[in-house]
Every structure is written in C-alpha cells, then in structure tokens.
Amino acid sequence: MSDLFQPLDDDPAYRQVANAIEFKIVGRTLRTGDALPSESDLARQFGVNRSTVREAIRELEIQGLLGRTRGEKRLRVTRPQSKRISSGVSRALALHDVTFLELWEAMMALEPAAAEHAATRRTGVHLTLLNAAREQFIQDSANTPVAVQAVVNFFKAVAEASGNQVIALSQAPLNALLAPALLELIDQVPQARARIQLAQQRIVNAIKLKKTQLARTWMEKHIRDFKRGHELVFQGN
Amino acid sequence: MSDLFQPLDDDPAYRQVANAIEFKIVGRTLRTGDALPSESDLARQFGVNRSTVREAIRELEIQGLLGRTRGEKRLRVTRPQSKRISSGVSRALALHDVTFLELWEAMMALEPAAAEHAATRRTGVHLTLLNAAREQFIQDSANTPVAVQAVVNFFKAVAEASGNQVIALSQAPLNALLAPALLELIDQVPQARARIQLAQQRIVNAIKLKKTQLARTWMEKHIRDFKRGHELVFQGN
DNA sequence: AATAATAGGACTGTCCGACAATTGTGCCAC
DNA sequence: GTGGCACAATTGTCGGACAGTCCTATTATT
CATH class of the missing domain: 1.10.10.10 (Winged helix-like DNA-binding domain superfamily/Winged helix DNA-binding domain)
Structure with missing residues (x-):
C-alpha cells in the first residue's frame, strides 16, 4: 500500500x-x-x-x-491569461511527442462542441472575429504561414464564441500543435485551401444563423478533413 | 490597423x-x-x-x-508532468470563476471521447486502475471526500486508458474543478451514490469488452446525470 | 490658475561577496 | 569490490550596493 x-x-x-x-x-x-x-x-x-x-x-x-x-x-x-497558460501546455505536449492522431482526436472532441455552443451564444463581436479570420485566410492563402495562422485564429475565434472559458482554455493549447502539422498539409495537399475555405464558410454561416447542430456537423466534417489530408501527406505509413 | x-x-x-x-x-x-x-x-x-x-x-x-x-x-x-501542468490550469480556471455549466459542457465534450478511445486501447493495467477507482468508490462512498476523490480517480483512469496524451492532459484540469462541485452534489442528492456506482460499472464493462460506442454512450449518460444532480441541488435557479 | 519643468523618493533589475548545509567524488583501508 | 572519510562542489540564503526608471509633490513658467 x-x-x-x-x-x-x-x-x-x-x-x-x-x-x-x-x-x-x-x-x-x-x-x-x-x-x-x-x-x-x-x-x-x-x-x-x-x-x-x-x-x-x-x-x-x-x-x-x-x-x-x-x-x-x-x-x-492578475488573472492568468489563457495565452500564458496554453503556451505552457502546448510546450509540454510537444515535449511529450504527441502524434497527429492524438491531436486530431482531441480536436474532434473539442471543436465540434465549441462550434455548437458558439452557435448558441455568439455575439456580433464574435461574428466579426470569425469573419476576420476567414477573410485573412482567403486573402493570404498563398502565403502559407499566414494562412496557417488564419486557420488557428479561426479555431480560436470559434472557441471564444462558445462563451465557455473551460472549452476555450482547453482548446487553446491545441492550436500551437496544429500549426506545424498544418504547415505541411496545406502545401502538400492541392485541394486543402479550397476545402478549408468552404468549411469555414459553412461553419460561420451555421453559427451566424444559430443552427447548433449544423455548426457541430460542419465542424466535424472540417476536422475529419484534416485527418484525410494528413493521411494523404503520409500515405504509405 | x-x-x-x-x-x-x-x-x-x-x-x-x-x-x-x-x-x-x-x-x-x-x-x-x-x-x-x-x-x-x-x-x-x-x-x-x-x-x-x-x-x-x-x-x-x-x-x-x-x-x-x-x-x-x-x-x-525533465519533461513536464501532467500533474504540474494541470494544477496551473485548474487554478487559472478557478480564478476565472467558471460556472458549473461551463465545466459540464467541457466534460461532455472530453469524457465520452476519452471513454470511446479507452475502449479501443485499454490494456490490462488500465482495467486494474479503473476497477481500483470503482471499488474505492464503493468501499468509501460513506466518506464523502474520499468518494469524491474516487470519482475523480475514475475519470483520470479513463483518460489515461484512452492512450491519448492530449485528451488526458486536457481532461486533467477539469478534475480539480469537478471535486468541489461533486462534494455538494453527492451529499445532497440521495440517489447520487447509487447512480454513480451503476454508471461506473457500465462504463468499465463497456471498456473491458472494447465496445467503443457503448462506452461513449454510458459515459454521456453518466455526465448528463451530473447536470441533473446539480440542477436538483440548485433547483429554482 | 493652468501647465510645464524639476527634484526627491521609492522600486526594480542587477551585481558582488559571503557562509552554512548538503551533496558529489576521489582516495584509502580492508 | 565495499565501506568510510575527507575534501571539493553546489545550493539556499543573506547582507549590502548602485544605476536606471517611475511616481509624486513642489517649484517655475506662461
């Protein structure tokens, strides 16, 4: 004992x-x-x-x-800001050599939930932020690092719009892990940019119209797409 | 700009x-x-x-x-241990005065996913840990603080059995927040103990038999129960 | 009187030097 | 090889010191 x-x-x-x-x-x-x-x-x-x-x-x-x-x-x-907290967590995760699959499963759990709640509780400000991220992606999709940042900002905006601090704080560290994975994916999968753009549009629209189930569903499809893209990059493994 | x-x-x-x-x-x-x-x-x-x-x-x-x-x-x-990380996050969340609903929504996103993956990847060791937590709850259910700890240990065991470090690390901070809420709930809702015990049994069984969907479903019901219990405690709000 | 300049005082960031307690290490005896 | 011991290395803590910066109240200026 x-x-x-x-x-x-x-x-x-x-x-x-x-x-x-x-x-x-x-x-x-x-x-x-x-x-x-x-x-x-x-x-x-x-x-x-x-x-x-x-x-x-x-x-x-x-x-x-x-x-x-x-x-x-x-x-x-002061009250700990999510930025400070999440950077520590993501570094910890990075040091633990998390796999893409682990990251993906976690996103699959959190992001659709965030989208669903965002569709319920989003305010005008949130919509503005969401659209800003979306437009940034459209504008700078040629510049890969900026495009990746835009995707990250999009997820962050969804999490914030969820009006749930716990979900937002849990989701934040994932973004830092997503970025490097996305960097490869977006360049090596030709259709990635178009698919992301479409997915973001559908998600924002659902959130705007407060269609909770639809927001969840589109987000699920969006995340699933990442896995498909990742498998394309590493086909054969 | x-x-x-x-x-x-x-x-x-x-x-x-x-x-x-x-x-x-x-x-x-x-x-x-x-x-x-x-x-x-x-x-x-x-x-x-x-x-x-x-x-x-x-x-x-x-x-x-x-x-x-x-x-x-x-x-x-050293590599940051989840314990150190999660304590920081839960303290941050506590200082931000998260509501029970926020916590609950986050659990609702993470725990069923954890259970599902646990049903796929659990090893014998994990089953032992799960059963240890379950038995601790049965044994000491009269001693409320110990019982609460047993519930927390159960969730922790499920998260670890999921074989997903990201999910485990995201889930860990929730436990610290759950404990105080549970402390009230378990004492003031008469049927709480029996329901938790039954739920844990069903979940462990599903995980043991590698029934992924069943594990997820029982876990969902289990978490939903918490919300119902919480509403009973704060009925009228 | 309102505003600008200024002189102190209060703090922080950094450094130096010092010492007890504890740990790491090499050597010696067995 | 093992145990033990003396010695070196290292940490935890202390005291004091000083330049640079911020705050504030007082003084000078318009």
Missing part, C-alpha cells in the same frame, strides 16, 4: 513565500488588480532576504498570477 | 537567460535527464550574476522543464 511515513517536505524558503502569496491570491484576500507590496516590504514581512522574495514572485509571475502592464514598475495581481 | 512600431521588448536579463535555456531544452540540445550545469557555471557562461541565473531557472523549474528528484542537488532536464 502506501508508506507509513510521507517524506517530510522541508520546502526552501522561496517556495514557502510563493505558496503564502499564492494562498492569499487564490483566497481572494489579494484581489485582481491589487498592487503587491514592494519587494523590500515583502522581504521584511516574511523575514527573508529580498533575493529570496524575488525568486518567489518569479514563480507567481510565470504562472500568470502576478503581472505588470507595460512600463509599470510594481507588480499587481 | 496595426501600429507602425511594435513596443520594443527589452526583456530583463533573467528572462533572456530563461528563454535561452528553454530554447536548448525544447530544441533537444539539452535532453531529458541531462544535468544542468551548476548555477555558477551558467552565470559565467551567460555573463550574469548567479542571482540572475537563479531567477531564470526558477521559471523553468516551475514550468516543469527542470526538476530534481528528492534529495538531489543538481537540477536535471
């Missing part, structure tokens, strides 16, 4: 300081927007050296719990 | 150092398991002070790119 004793964790001071501050933030004692005391002040309060405090706040800054707006000196409490 | 000039980013030294090291890790120049040079050595190489290096490696340590096994002094390159 389990050991009789837990290894006693004698965390270094910088970690304890970090935990203490994190506790206050998560417990909302320190609220979003509040400015953190100065480093020297914290050092005094915790009774540790300023260097130690700095290592601690570095942790929280990385996790997105603390941040500062450009050109501002003092740190304030 | 966009501004003519980007704000020039004059990243502080510790961030540049962190990026430089991260680059080597992601680019596999530094490979998993390799020991990092000592702090003093890094300071010399980068031409900065050791304190600066320390702030930099703190970043990477937090992100799970560096770590050390208990009682080891030197840092080594």
Whole structure:
C-alpha cells in the first residue's frame, strides 16, 4: 500500500513565500488588480532576504498570477491569461511527442462542441472575429504561414464564441500543435485551401444563423478533413 | 490597423537567460535527464550574476522543464508532468470563476471521447486502475471526500486508458474543478451514490469488452446525470 | 490658475561577496 | 569490490550596493 511515513517536505524558503502569496491570491484576500507590496516590504514581512522574495514572485509571475502592464514598475495581481497558460501546455505536449492522431482526436472532441455552443451564444463581436479570420485566410492563402495562422485564429475565434472559458482554455493549447502539422498539409495537399475555405464558410454561416447542430456537423466534417489530408501527406505509413 | 512600431521588448536579463535555456531544452540540445550545469557555471557562461541565473531557472523549474528528484542537488532536464501542468490550469480556471455549466459542457465534450478511445486501447493495467477507482468508490462512498476523490480517480483512469496524451492532459484540469462541485452534489442528492456506482460499472464493462460506442454512450449518460444532480441541488435557479 | 519643468523618493533589475548545509567524488583501508 | 572519510562542489540564503526608471509633490513658467 502506501508508506507509513510521507517524506517530510522541508520546502526552501522561496517556495514557502510563493505558496503564502499564492494562498492569499487564490483566497481572494489579494484581489485582481491589487498592487503587491514592494519587494523590500515583502522581504521584511516574511523575514527573508529580498533575493529570496524575488525568486518567489518569479514563480507567481510565470504562472500568470502576478503581472505588470507595460512600463509599470510594481507588480499587481492578475488573472492568468489563457495565452500564458496554453503556451505552457502546448510546450509540454510537444515535449511529450504527441502524434497527429492524438491531436486530431482531441480536436474532434473539442471543436465540434465549441462550434455548437458558439452557435448558441455568439455575439456580433464574435461574428466579426470569425469573419476576420476567414477573410485573412482567403486573402493570404498563398502565403502559407499566414494562412496557417488564419486557420488557428479561426479555431480560436470559434472557441471564444462558445462563451465557455473551460472549452476555450482547453482548446487553446491545441492550436500551437496544429500549426506545424498544418504547415505541411496545406502545401502538400492541392485541394486543402479550397476545402478549408468552404468549411469555414459553412461553419460561420451555421453559427451566424444559430443552427447548433449544423455548426457541430460542419465542424466535424472540417476536422475529419484534416485527418484525410494528413493521411494523404503520409500515405504509405 | 496595426501600429507602425511594435513596443520594443527589452526583456530583463533573467528572462533572456530563461528563454535561452528553454530554447536548448525544447530544441533537444539539452535532453531529458541531462544535468544542468551548476548555477555558477551558467552565470559565467551567460555573463550574469548567479542571482540572475537563479531567477531564470526558477521559471523553468516551475514550468516543469527542470526538476530534481528528492534529495538531489543538481537540477536535471525533465519533461513536464501532467500533474504540474494541470494544477496551473485548474487554478487559472478557478480564478476565472467558471460556472458549473461551463465545466459540464467541457466534460461532455472530453469524457465520452476519452471513454470511446479507452475502449479501443485499454490494456490490462488500465482495467486494474479503473476497477481500483470503482471499488474505492464503493468501499468509501460513506466518506464523502474520499468518494469524491474516487470519482475523480475514475475519470483520470479513463483518460489515461484512452492512450491519448492530449485528451488526458486536457481532461486533467477539469478534475480539480469537478471535486468541489461533486462534494455538494453527492451529499445532497440521495440517489447520487447509487447512480454513480451503476454508471461506473457500465462504463468499465463497456471498456473491458472494447465496445467503443457503448462506452461513449454510458459515459454521456453518466455526465448528463451530473447536470441533473446539480440542477436538483440548485433547483429554482 | 493652468501647465510645464524639476527634484526627491521609492522600486526594480542587477551585481558582488559571503557562509552554512548538503551533496558529489576521489582516495584509502580492508 | 565495499565501506568510510575527507575534501571539493553546489545550493539556499543573506547582507549590502548602485544605476536606471517611475511616481509624486513642489517649484517655475506662461
């Protein structure tokens, strides 16, 4: 079973300081927007050296719990932005050598759901963003990297339009993984550009008309297409 | 449109150092398991002070790119473990005040997919884990916190059995959010325990028999039940 | 009076040097 | 080869220091 004793964790001071501050933030004692005391002040309060405090706040800054707006000196409490979070997750996934199939299955689970909810909850702003991504793809489809970015932006826009932060945050890391795969696919499959363009149009239209099932279905077909394209690129494997 | 000039980013030294090291890790120049040079050595190489290096490696340590096994002094390159990643994401979500509905929709997207793939790819080990979680729930269903943990373990086991790291890593943060919601639900809905137990049994059975569609369906019903239970608890809203 | 310039004060980013505690290592005895 | 021991290397933490930048209140200017 389990050991009789837990290894006693004698965390270094910088970690304890970090935990203490994190506790206050998560417990909302320190609220979003509040400015953190100065480093020297914290050092005094915790009774540790300023260097130690700095290592601690570095942790929280990385996790997105603390941040500062450009050109501002003092740190304030912030809510982790999806961008910061998702980049960490996608890097983790990249380091774990995820396969295209794994990515595809995850997209197949999330994107149609996102599209469905987007069709229910999208606002005018969302439609604008969706169309912007779609038009970017049409405009720059010759420039492959830009086109890939446009596809990613499209998925991001759908996820945001879903009005569901959990889905959006779960979906975000997938985009970073999708980009490199798409880069090859889009160049090596002749019909890819036309199919993507058509799919996006159908999806946006369904979302616009609030046809939830249709949005889901078109999105499913769209994602399925990626797999077909990928198989074409790697035919024989 | 966009501004003519980007704000020039004059990243502080510790961030540049962190990026430089991260680059080597992601680019596999530094490979998993390799020991990092000592702090003093890094300071010399980068031409900065050791304190600066320390702030930099703190970043990477937090992100799970560096770590050390208990009682080891030197840092080594590690691959981010899902536990570390997911805790960050769930905290972010918690700070964003996600609603039960958002969580539920995300589960509704991910868990049935996980169950379906689990039915295809599960190994004997996975079945053992699934049954362990199931039995824990049966055994300790009177002890609410333990029961909740057992439910979480069950979902985790399904996600792992799916053989899809992306789905597993996307699903992990949801568990931390599910727990508190479940804590109330399980106590206030009389039939909750029996229904969860039955659902788990059906799901495990389908996974065991490799009935993919059945696994998905039972999981869907299982998740739907959570929503019904939640509505019972908050009836009137 | 309204606005612009300026002088301090407060902080952050970075550096230097230091020391105890702990871990890694090479050498020696057995 | 194994165990043990002394010594080197390394980390965690501390104190102090200083330049550059931001904030603020005061002073000078129109």
